[in-house]
Amino acid sequence: MARDTVTLRDVADAAGVSIATASRALTGKNRVSKATTAHVSRVAERLGYRVNVFGRALREGTDGAVGVIVPVISNPFYGQLVHSLEEQLREHSLELIIADSHGDVARERERLRMLVQRRVEGIVIVPSDASASLDAVAEAADDVPLVQLDRRVEEAPTDFVGVDNERGIALLVNHLGERGATEIVLVASDDTTSAGRERRAAFDREIARRGLPVLEPILDRFTLEFGLSAAGTIARSRPLPDAIVAGDDLIATGLITGLKRHGVVVPRDVMVTGFDGTMLADICDPALTTVVQPFDQIAAEAVRALLRRTKQRDAPAIYSRLAPALRESMSTARPLAPPDTPAPAGDDAQAS
Amino acid sequence: MARDTVTLRDVADAAGVSIATASRALTGKNRVSKATTAHVSRVAERLGYRVNVFGRALREGTDGAVGVIVPVISNPFYGQLVHSLEEQLREHSLELIIADSHGDVARERERLRMLVQRRVEGIVIVPSDASASLDAVAEAADDVPLVQLDRRVEEAPTDFVGVDNERGIALLVNHLGERGATEIVLVASDDTTSAGRERRAAFDREIARRGLPVLEPILDRFTLEFGLSAAGTIARSRPLPDAIVAGDDLIATGLITGLKRHGVVVPRDVMVTGFDGTMLADICDPALTTVVQPFDQIAAEAVRALLRRTKQRDAPAIYSRLAPALRESMSTARPLAPPDTPAPAGDDAQAS
DNA sequence: CTGTTAGCGCCTTCAA
DNA sequence: TTGAAGGCGCTAACAG
Numbered sequence: 001m002a003r004d005t006v007t008l009r010d011v012a013d014a015a016g017v018s019i020a021t022a023s024r025a026l027t028g029k030n031r032v033s034k035a036t037t038a039h040v041s042r043v044a045e046r047l048g049y050r051v052n053v054f055g056r057a058l059r060e061g062t063d064g065a066v067g068v069i070v071p072v073i074s075n076p077f078y079g080q081l082v083h084s085l086e087e088q089l090r091e092h093s094l095e096l097i098i099a100d101s102h103g104d105v106a107r108e109r110e111r112l113r114m115l116v117q118r119r120v121e122g123i124v125i126v127p128s129d130a131s132a133s134l135d136a137v138a139e140a141a142d143d144v145p146l147v148q149l150d151r152r153v154e155e156a157p158t159d160f161v162g163v164d165n166e167r168g169i170a171l172l173v174n175h176l177g178e179r180g181a182t183e184i185v186l187v188a189s190d191d192t193t194s195a196g197r198e199r200r201a202a203f204d205r206e207i208a209r210r211g212l213p214v215l216e217p218i219l220d221r222f223t224l225e226f227g228l229s230a231a232g233t234i235a236r237s238r239p240l241p242d243a244i245v246a247g248d249d250l251i252a253t254g255l256i257t258g259l260k261r262h263g264v265v266v267p268r269d270v271m272v273t274g275f276d277g278t279m280l281a282d283i284c285d286p287a288l289t290t291v292v293q294p295f296d297q298i299a300a301e302a303v304r305a306l307l308r309r310t311k312q313r314d315a316p317a318i319y320s321r322l323a324p325a326l327r328e329s330m331s332t333a334r335p336l337a338p339p340d341t342p343a344p345a346g347d348d349a350q351a352s
Numbered sequence: 353m354a355r356d357t358v359t360l361r362d363v364a365d366a367a368g369v370s371i372a373t374a375s376r377a378l379t380g381k382n383r384v385s386k387a388t389t390a391h392v393s394r395v396a397e398r399l400g401y402r403v404n405v406f407g408r409a410l411r412e413g414t415d416g417a418v419g420v421i422v423p424v425i426s427n428p429f430y431g432q433l434v435h436s437l438e439e440q441l442r443e444h445s446l447e448l449i450i451a452d453s454h455g456d457v458a459r460e461r462e463r464l465r466m467l468v469q470r471r472v473e474g475i476v477i478v479p480s481d482a483s484a485s486l487d488a489v490a491e492a493a494d495d496v497p498l499v500q501l502d503r504r505v506e507e508a509p510t511d512f513v514g515v516d517n518e519r520g521i522a523l524l525v526n527h528l529g530e531r532g533a534t535e536i537v538l539v540a541s542d543d544t545t546s547a548g549r550e551r552r553a554a555f556d557r558e559i560a561r562r563g564l565p566v567l568e569p570i571l572d573r574f575t576l577e578f579g580l581s582a583a584g585t586i587a588r589s590r591p592l593p594d595a596i597v598a599g600d601d602l603i604a605t606g607l608i609t610g611l612k613r614h615g616v617v618v619p620r621d622v623m624v625t626g627f628d629g630t631m632l633a634d635i636c637d638p639a640l641t642t643v644v645q646p647f648d649q650i651a652a653e654a655v656r657a658l659l660r661r662t663k664q665r666d667a668p669a670i671y672s673r674l675a676p677a678l679r680e681s682m683s684t685a686r687p688l689a690p691p692d693t694p695a696p697a698g699d700d701a702q703a704s
Numbered sequence: 705c706t707g708t709t710a711g712c713g714c715c716t717t718c719a720a
Numbered sequence: 721t722t723g724a725a726g727g728c729g730c731t732a733a734c735a736g
Contacts, residue, residue, distance in 0.1 A: 007729060018707045023731060030732085033705060050469045054415065055729030058406040058712050063470075065449070073438065074431040074631075083426040086452050095470065097417070098450045100438050117402045118415075118447065224631065253635050260637065279426075279576065283605050285612065285637040359713060370723045375715055382716085385721060407713030410728050 006047045015043040026051075057119075065095045066306065067115035069125040071103040076278045077248065078126065081150065084299035085124060092303065094121060103128045109136035116143045122306040126150045130194045145309035147302050147318075151194045157317055159305040161298055164321040165195060168291040169202035171326040172245055172273045175289065177210060179334050181242035181271060186217040187230045187255060188247025193222070199247055199275065215241060222247060227254020235262035240270045243332070249274035253284045256331065271332040277324070286330030294322050358399045367395040378403075409471075417447045418658065419467035421477040423455040428630045429600065430478065433502065436651035437476060444655065446473060455480045461488035468495045474658040478502045482546045497661035499654050499670075503546045509669055511657040513650055516673040517547060520643040521554035523678040524597055524625045527641065529562060531686055533594035533623060538569040539582045539607060540599025545574070551599055551627065567593060574599060579606020587614035592622045595684070601626035605636045608683065623684040629676070638682030646674050 012022035017036060024030040025040035026049075032040075057063035066089055070078040086096050097120060101108035108128050113136075115123050122145035127133035130153055137156045140146055147159040176184055186203045189196030200217065207214060218233060220226040227250065234240065235258075246252035252274035256266050266272050266286055274281050277292025305318045364374035369388060376382040377392035378401075384392075409415035418441055422430040438448050449472060453460035460480050465488075467475050474497035479485035482505055489508045492498055499511040528536055538555045541548030552569065559566060570585060572578040579602065586592065587610070598604035604626035608618050618624050618638055626633050629644025657670045 005729095008731095009729080019729095020708075020731080021706055024706085027731080031705065036705080052410075052729050053470050054406050054409040055712095056731075058404075058410050058714090058728090059730045059732085061712080063406065072435060073425070074428065074435040076426065076428050076431065076631075079426040079428065079431040082450070083424060083452060086425065086450065090451075095449050095466070096451070097447050098434070098438065099442075099448070100435060114447070118405050224634070257635065257637065257639075279428075280635060282576070283609065283632060284635055285609065287609075357713095360715095361713080371714085372716075372724075373722055376722085379715080383721065388721085404713050407728095408715075410712090410730090411714045411716085413728080 005052070006049045007052065008049070011040065011044045011047055011049045014047060015040045062119045062121050063095075064093055065097050065118070065120045066303075067097045067099065067111075067118070067120045067123045067125075069099045069101050069108060069111050069115075069123065071101055071126060071128050073098060073100055075250070076280060077250070077276050080278060080295050081126070081299065084295040085302065087296070088299045088303040092307065094303075101128045105129055105132045105136070108133060112136050112140040116140050120144060122146065122310060124149050124302055124306065127153050127156075127194075129192050130154070130197060132192075145306050145313070147305045147309070149298070149302050154194065159309060159318040159320075161302040161305060161318070161320045161322070162195075163293045163298065163324050165198040166202040166205075167321075168275060168324040169199055169245070170206055171291055171324070172275070172289075173203065173206040173210070175326060175328065175332065176243045176245070176271060176273065177212075179243075179271060179332055182212050183215060183241040184212060184243045184245055185215040185234070185241040186219075186245050186247075187227070187234075187251055188217065188219055188245070189222050189251075190219040196222070196247060203245060222250055224250050224254040227251040227256075228258040229254075231255045231258025231262060231264075234270075235259060235264050240264065243271035243273070245273050247275060249276045249278045249280045249288060249290055252288055252290070252331075253280050256284050256286070256288070267330065267332055267334045271334055273332060275324075277327060281327070281329070284331075286333070289329045289332040290327055291324040292327050293324050297322050357404070358401045359404065360401070363392065363396045363399055363401050366399060367392045414471045414473050415447075416445055417449050417470070417472045418655075419449045419451065419463075419470070419472045419475045419477075421451045421453050421460060421463050421467070421475065423453055423478060423480050425450060425452055427602070428632060429602070429628050432630060432647050433478075433651065436647040437654065439648070440651045440655040444659065446655075453480045457481055457484045457488070460485060464488050464492040468492050472496060474498065474662060476501050476654055476658065479505050479508075479546075481544050482506065482549060484544075497658050497665070499657045499661070501650070501654050506546065511661060511670040511672075513654040513657060513670070513672045513674070514547075515645045515650065515676050517550040518554040518557075519673075520627060520676040521551055521597070522558055523643055523676070524627070524641075525555065525558040525562070527678060527680065528595045528597070528623060528625065528684065529564075531595075531623060531684055534564050535567060535593040536564060536595045536597055537567045537586065537593040538571075538597050538599075539579070539586075539603055540569065540571055540597070541574050541603075542571040548574070548599060555597060574602055576602050576606040576609075579603040579608075580610040581606075583607045583610025583614060583616075586622075587611060587616050592616065595623035595625070597625050599627060601628045601630045601632045601640060601642055604640055604642070604683075605632045608636050608638070608640070619682065619684055619686040623686055625684060627676075629679060633679070633681065636683075638685070641681045641684040642679055643676040644679050645676050649674050 012019040024032045025037045099111040134153045141158045150162045152160045218230045274288040274290035281288035281290045364371040376384045377389045451463040486505045493510045502514045504512045543549050570582045626640040626642035633640035633642045
């Protein structure tokens, strides 16, 4: 059973100094003689002393915990994000309290309040709704440093770190263009998420810029199921487009699986691209051409923003967009050639 | 700017009662008149009072947090497990502090110590190594309620909740038998995890029981990469077996992808099964026949065990095995018939 | 450089 | 049923 706890008092007594000196020696913040510091440290070590987090927290006003709220932790994309965050936070000796919002605004509000009440050092959140999340997010941000991750509520004046959706979509459309595609359809998230909005806007812009035909997008949610059903819609409405740009890897994976069931062969009949670069891209068949999010960089940047705001509550809001990288794979490996430069099949090199 | 905090003192003053009465009224544990309780509650409400978690924790010795340690949160299997745990814990108003061990024993020890130091209510851990994790796990279990989940260190006398591996493997081998397989190869985890050990033992037993030929297993780790490389090994060493039982969905997915690259067609040339029932099973092509773990049940049982031990530190250790369910899919949809009963192709019904 | 002292906010024993 | 008071463990003035 739990060995009895040794307190600072015990250390002080054993070391023959006052409790204040012991505290100072151990935290190292204030001036204490080298000798006593060493002595106290040794005694503490010997006694197996560990600070009582609650005592310190009560005094300091916060313990070293950061709250992270994502829609669903079981989604591999958020899994990777949380994984990277955990890594970054650990390097700063911060613990990670995790909470699922289930994509539900009420639940999200409840979790935010909980984190604020626990007086976490800060909150990292992937807001579930681009507008409906506003109140709860703003309220929380008022009480504790908060950074929005990946998605954002535009109206909430908080720090934000995420991928450069515009660049990602441009990379994909450009890639498809090189592969000879002209009729490209978007199957993505509706406007409930900022990522959905931004990717759609970027897509429209890119299509317009290239003077490609404008096809009706199919929009719903970032789910496998949606991808599956969208595949049916597309398969039934022949003629097929040259390519489909999916809102994320999950949708793309659903599309590929669904198209297969309808006898449509990817990439021969239609090319498909994803977004995120999760493990799903490697698993589905054909493997998915996608843009890979720089998970570690994003997490590092988010933590940096959080710590910065901890020190300076009223610093101007950070708005950081990190560039994704194109990863070409089989789902777009079609030997179609652009008007001028014929590209050999299976060539990994990127034509310009 | 954080609105200034209202404390119990404020509530008491505003309500015209002592701080003790206010406390009693709000926690509801002790006897207070109905009237004052209502009154104090109303005042607290009006003032927007929220207990200070640290004050209470300092007093009570613990805050309402539970630590969860998994090898890698980005692995969909652990993602689902954590998701279910979060759900269960929330229902008991417990927060979830998450930590990755990265499958590394030293890291695991460090995280365990951190959780103990934070005086969490309890710890749920998927130990990374069936034997090397012993010291750290036992040490932590000595200080705080701890339940092992999914995998376990046998020597550590703690509560355990996990899937019934024996039953799962039996379901799979039986299914393959019905499909006419006799030469079945195991591609799974080595003995560093209890899940690996148990599944292997169950497999050997099942093969022996049926008098099937004993083939050399290929063992390593629960990773996609291992599945990929094992596929190469198998593809090169013709003749092919009838079927492959993979240690989990990740390995199975790697196998399927790898076999495809080597021109081996699943299930025509060889059938493949998974284990866990993660989303990967639905995504890979052909979709994976696997046994589905009852995630929610497992999580619920784990939390129940934890709470039980919170109340009674010396209760006898719980050892709970929950039954998985077979989910048949395309990766074993081969119209092979057992000697006596011919089974039609694509039949979903389970022969007995 | 070091010791004394005063809380941080809360719960609970002890009295009334 | 209610109030007064102590103390959980820690850190940061404030003295010396």
